[in-house]
Amino acid sequence: METPSKRQTAHIISHTHWDREWYLPYEKHHVRLVQLVDSLLDKLDGDSEFKSFFLDGQTIILEDYLQVRPENQERLQKYITEGRLLIAPWYILQDAFLTSGEANVRNMQIGHQDSKRYGEPSKIGYFPDTFGLVGQTPQLMQQSGITNAFFGRGVKPTGFNNTVSDGGYESSFSELIWEGPDGSKVLGILFANWYSNGNEVPVDEAEARLFWERKLADAEKFASTSELLFMNGCDHQPVQLDLPEAIETARKLYPDIEFVHSNFPDYLKAVDGAMDRSNLSSVKGELRSQRTDGWGTLVNTASARVYLKQMNQEGQVLLEKVAEPLASFAQLLGKDYPHHLFTYGWKTLMQNHPHDSICGCSVDEVHREMVTRFEKSRHVTETIVDDSKQVIASSVDTSGFAKYGEDVLPLVVMNMTGWKRTGTVSLELDAARLYLREDFTLEETARRMKELDLNGRVLVDEQGDALACTVKDLGLQFGYDLPDDKFRQPYMCRRVRLTFQSEEVPALGLRSYAWVRRADGTLPLAADSLLQGERILENEALKVEIQEDGSFTLNDKNSGMTYHDLGVYENTGDIGNEYMYKQPENEQALTTKGLKANISVLEDTSYRASVEIKHDWEIPASADEKLDEEQRALVYYPERKAQRSHRTVMLKLRTVISLERGGKGLHIETTIDNPAKDHRVRALFPTDLNATMLHVDSMFEIPERDIEPATEWVNPSNTQHQQAFVDISDEKAGLTVANFGLNEYEVLRDGRNTIAITLLRSVGELGDWGLFPTPEAQCLGEHTVRMELIPHNGNGMTSGAYAEAYQFQIPWTVCQTDVHEGVIAPVYTPFEWENKELAFSSLKMNEATGDLLLRWYNMSLQKTDLSFSSTIPQQYFYKTTILEEESNPIASTANGSLSLQVGPCEIVTVGIRR
Template identity: 65%
Template sequence: MTQRTTIPASGKGETGTKTKRAHIISHTHWDREWYLPYEKHHMRLVKLVDSLLDQLDKRPDYHSFYLDGQTIIIEDYLQVRPEQKQRLEKYIRSGRIVIGPWYILQDAFLTSGEANVRNMQVGHRDAKRYGTPAKIGYFPDTFGLVGQTPQLMLQSGIDNVFFGRGVKPTGFNNTVSDDGYESSYSELIWEGPDGSKVLGVLFANWYSNGNEVPADKAAAQAFWEKKLADAEKYASTSELLFMNGCDHQPIQRDLPQAIRTAEQLFPEVEFVHSNFPEYLHALRASCTQELSTIRGELRSQRTDGWGTLVNTASARVYLKQMNQHGQVLLEKVAEPLAAIAHLLGHAYPHDQLTYAWKTLMQNHPHDSICGCSVDEVHREMVTRFEKSRHTAEAMIEESTGQITSVVDTSIFDSYGEEVRPLVVFNTTGWERSGIVHLELDAARLYFREGFSLEEMAERMTRVDLSGRVLVDDSGEQVSCTVEDLGLQFGYDLPDNRFRQPYSCRRVRVTFEAQRVPALGWKAYAWVPLAALTDVTLSDEAAASPPEVSAVKNNGVNQGYNHADPIQSYREPENSLVLTGERGMENKYLRVQIADNGSFTVTDKQTGRMYSDLGMYENVGDIGNEYMFKQPQHDTARTTKELKAAIRLLQSNDYVVSFEIIHHWSIPISADEQLDREQRELVYYPHRQARRSQELVTMRIRTVVSLSYSGRGVEVESSFDNKARDHRVRMLFPTDLQTDVHYADSMFEIARRDNAPAPEWQNPSNTQHQQSFVDVCEDKAGLVIANRGLNEYEVLQDGRNTIAVTLLRAVGELGDWGLFPTPEAQCLGAHTFHMQVIPHDGHGSRSGAYKEAYQFQVPWTLVQTEAHPGYLPPVSTLLAWKGEDVAFSSLKVNEDSGDLMLRWFNMGTGQTAIKLAATQSNPKKFTAAYQSNILEEEGEQHQPCSYEKNPSPLSFASEGWSIPVSACEIVTAGLRQA
């Protein structure tokens, strides 16, 4: 390694001393999959690591190599070369191969906060098996960075961030603009919304500015004259950073020789084969300039807007939908249910959860989840999503079985042998009401009972489903709809015997579960009406029951209508009713549907009306998987003047739904010029292609629903896409007067300007969201929640319309060459889910944000038996409350066995969390402590008094109070006795 020469802090050397230092860091930026399928990249990775190990063996002067910040590279390599593990570990432990801190290099805006936390946790844990994880906040090519990154880094023990995008324009083939950006230097201070600050280092000349350093003197002279000048243009000190590598770059074997050549040519420069820790140490020691402070999100706001790559949020939307479902199943269902089962004495499935998370996170690199790779990549992603989901579902089934086995359902014994209990689980962090569905076996015959297949089928077909009703734990009848699914096959997989097949008569029960406790459960039962009459109803009430529910077979009402005592205690103004032919109303909202299929929502709490909601917009798209480009002279088509077919789909005590059908003619594709421009590699902003004159009919089915307890209107949209090169959005005009809006981001409700910065030239100003976007003024606001629809735009149309992208269909990858991607046209059937939630102007305190977060999480229902148990039929094991605080996760620490809970402050003020165990909790907690996202123990919390709650949930008299700062991410550990 080159001898180091001390450089004065000012960076100006005395005569005979070095005046600057060139830090050359060898690396490869390893996209696991992108313009080649995964296995083709994989085979190249094996060659690269083989070559690296050989180089380290042969060349002691080859100082070190950075393995792209992601430990999955080790997994991928050892999958093929397991015999090289000891050799690889030797160089990691010696510091010549630097690994971590991540498991994968994920996209920031399209992956959840908890997915990013698991990514850091898994990366650290895996790195520690080989050595010490690098404390480097590494984001070389992430497509913009979320505002909470500084806090997440500091909570991981990392005080720096290296990044390539978000503050400086990049163009075709990642060319870097010389235009200005927000910082005076490539080094800056990045401050998050909570006040956390880290040292930021922008790859101002990209993460390949030291790639392929020439060893030849003539070539090296020209190379270094340009590279040194380019680096000095932005650097705040004489410590200059040169990244010796690029995408899938093989190692430079002659780098030591190239460095010696550079030393001979530029004696005033110290050339060092360096690494990130050494560079950071030198940078901090020499920096005397006042660095610029950049605050909040890094989304290339102060650029021309063409190279932001934001439209990857809408490329291959089906992947985003699968990802949202997969993330939620793990972080909001499987983990909390496993944690509850753990509190009841069962082993927590650490290994299975890690496997499921790793499988899911393998879809989280930017070129994967962003949908900007070749078709083969995204086909494999679908399989990974399914594998992770199936693993999560298996753990959910096991945990719910463990919990329901000790939930007391013996209260339903009095209804007789035909009682069919079920348990509804609410795994969100707040009490919840909503529509639930369960396929329930009304009767079973096991094959082991010896009947022939014909006799089993006959017996199950003869099962009488009439005369049954749904009741809750107090014996009150609950309005429901029961659909006869007919004869079904099923099987049990016992832990202690061979599989047990059976034939059954199955029904689908739908009802509104009311006030299910946060992180808790509530028991119900489907019982014979005769038994209910004997137990709970007077003869007079049983004689003339009102109509409330029906068993349906193939959509035909079989005349099963029975009593619902709930009607007797509902106030008239609180009921769910039809209003006219196309209206519906509950306690909170009034909805009216227009001839064109749009609808008006009136917030009865504020009196504010929101009209023209739910119209569709269609435009052409001649861009690519990375960026949207509307053709010149293309006028947006909408359904505003299109008459819709509207009919009542269902109406009962708990939900009213209308079906809206549009038959809409749109262009079938772009014209032939687009193909020519793609082949000629015309940069997408400069394309002149237009839309085809040929039309195709798109049939759009929209279902608009309002439930009895609903604070929002649910919208389901579905269509069979038969067109190419276009974009479909749903429009929600707000007519609210404001210059800003709010969007759900990673552990943050991000505030954003409606209008772009003056530098912005792109006609489109689409942006990222996670769960929702909110436009609000002083006393009114409108939240549009979504499931897996990550792109929106607040239109500059005088109405502050929220436009949510449903589908974007394009035919090429984009970037540095021509890579056709016909499957990115997303032909075929699609379904989308949104919720319209009005509020009083404060999204958090009004409960609108809570509703939007709960909209993401599926209910979990389990059929069980009538049996005794030590858990009440309605309860939870933990209770918490905190103003402006959002619940994020509940899990168990792998090392300590402590219960770990996480929240984040949605607001900018101080608040507090009160946390306690309930009397139902069989575990005793000896201490509570504040942790970080790595779940390392920190400050102990003192016990505090906790108010008693009304029955049926009685809280322990003592709990813990946790102070929460503005925008803070809070992790608490509970130590068990």
């Protein structure tokens, strides 16, 4: 006798996927959002059969709505309390690969904080349209108290325009077990039929029968249980107000199926009770659509409007790697930690993090507003940095410099990275000021400052040793103070720029210097130049030799490896769109190989040498006229036949390569003056290393990826995402290419394992479901990008190459001060830790408890130990999650040190209760 099958349940979940901005500017979407929520509240008021609505997993919808409708806050509160409106867990639905790990943590933290003003956040790991997902997502979910992940992209069977593929699935069902590199597991729910598979359910019986015959079959194709999920909504979808009536129609047509107006918690409970987890596929690590044909991965959003990625990186780094640790440091010295300003700065930055925003795949108006948001967030953050560093500098004991006389000019160099640091530092110093409140005419004030004698000064460290230093006189400058207790105080000053090498600055610490007059006039002994003629740069670790065409060889003295033909530039046509790159058929790439360059020495000091390389490069002006025809006809971009124009323009390249005396890598700064359209510019770095795998920086992880794509991949381009760096290594040597805001790389299958970094991509259309011209995405004009080449012994982690790449992201913080006694030693750090497998990620303060929180992540697949000590008086240490919830104390020694085992790829956060 057969066991009767369980009755099917159709879970219909009402929602709208709300892109704040995309094919319309933000405010046009905003107006539609207000209209949608108005109608939703009216429906909830008047119809108890309309059970619930999911607000897209992002609390910013509440913020945006109440900005226009503040009078409706109580109505929102009522339905959130009743469980009919489900909110959170995020502040905003962000792109995964283009936002930092700490930005994602703040996103979760702020989403929870905002939602708790109304009630409990929904514990739904919601990624409906995210363009692929990072491998650490399961761990981030688990640390947030979330045991699931709902997502639409990254795992077969969905392909272009979310059509269902046939065969070769990575998961047998829409339900799967997703495991992160640390072993964290969540229940993954793939929107195999997309997050609109229950959209616009018909009320009419004839229409409903056709609708449900198709939709039920589609859901059954992938569901592992009889609990079927139907998402009633789509992008900017208005609320289906007659859904209760449509459900009644479905019940009449299919009496053997239970149709319910459901929600995610109820659906998860039902699925969990019905499924056999042993039957589910296990998917591990990154979800990047690796097993598809490669044409619909949307990966080239990593290089659309590179200027946005650079501004985002600047904003993230300034908040998480500079302002937060400085403010924490300043709080220890008595200054209030500005939680409110950090929340505002982070929120403003994160409003640029949705996939259609940071990915650069919206209309031009959207990205213009993004630039303003980036600047607003940066201005807030810079103010926090300025205030914090002044507090810190004023607490450093600089009294030891008093012996040099009355006009001593002390300065403090702060290293907010998690590693000891040596490097070139530059700051502007006021040699003297004369305030306009003094009884001098403007002419007399200016004269006195201009005549100030700057001779006889040297830079000394806290031991009194003179340092090599370049001084540039910036002349007469206007400035002003903004005191807390007085009106603004304008002044004239004589300003100089000092540039020097700061050595061995402690991690999360500082070192003091002073520009002084020395009676003996002793200057530091001149060190050997790092230059040999105009073409060779050399320090103890590296030797660089520049060729006639501007390419260069790099010899790593430690490994003995020499890398050839580095720094060649490549140019190809691009007849794709903001989402995806497409090279014209049969086009041969242009390169600067053999193109004579103008080479000259830019800087020759004892601590740094720089050489300028200039190219005038004739390239096609644009695509030909056929591209416009194909765009207007909505020809699918892989099928386009357009070529490049015969008309040419002059692309100007200015490259500056710099080598520091103590440098572990070679710095590259490239300025592109771009007059061309419909093309791509990349920098090429052949490694000639025997490797089939590479390592790349991602969110809280350095995943290993195949160089050769999967067999299903047919796209000739295999570009992929990166954050801070990409690395290729063999057993004896390796090359790490660090970048700042250049999120796209490709390892060419050219027999040399060449690392190609996209510097600029110019396209003219958005490229999704219609024709949306985006002339500003052509990125005409001047763009400057930065990279660092870091050779190593074959292990980027233990050699320190990865740490160097992370430090490349983070600017030095420098502050002028005066001579005074202080509670901080001239060389100081409150923290010490040592472990080559751990990467330091964050130092901040918890608003509720006042505890300091420090975070690391294990870069390796092996267990390791964190040995950590602090001179800060504390009650105890504790280990916590990314939500910073207090847990039991960790055993520590009497002198404030602890040892903590860290699991493979674990993200570990340590709290300090003071």
